[in-house]
Amino acid sequence: MDTAILFLTCVVILGVMTIQGHLSRVDRRAARVERKLDAVIRHLDIHEEVPGRDEILALVRRGKRVQAIKLYRETTGADLVEAKQAVDRLA
Structure with a gap:
């Protein structure tokens, strides 16, 4: 019983860490796209x-x-x- 709980806890922790890694990569990628879009908007002198x-x-x-x-x-x-x-x- 204790081994099963320990195993499930480890699986959950690894799953959460994997999801956090993916989310942080997505956040960085979105920020990079926003910076590029802002640069294009400034270059074209477009006003929001x-x-x-x-x-x-x-x-x-x-x-x-x-x-x-x-x-x-x-x-x-x-x-x-x-x-x-x-x-x-x-x-």
Whole structure:
């Protein structure tokens, strides 16, 4: 009984480690693709259409970056890091 539990525990741990390795590779690959896409967008001088951009820019100009980030997140559904980077680019 103890041997079976130990064996199953080892199998589960190895499975989790394998899945984590695959996920980290996928995350790195996705980040690399995003960087390349950002470089292409900059090179082509394409500006992403941001809903409420004028209001976000007005908040940034008034020194209300936190409110600008919050508004960006609400209008686009972006996470905190992505919203902060976007507001920094708009500034």
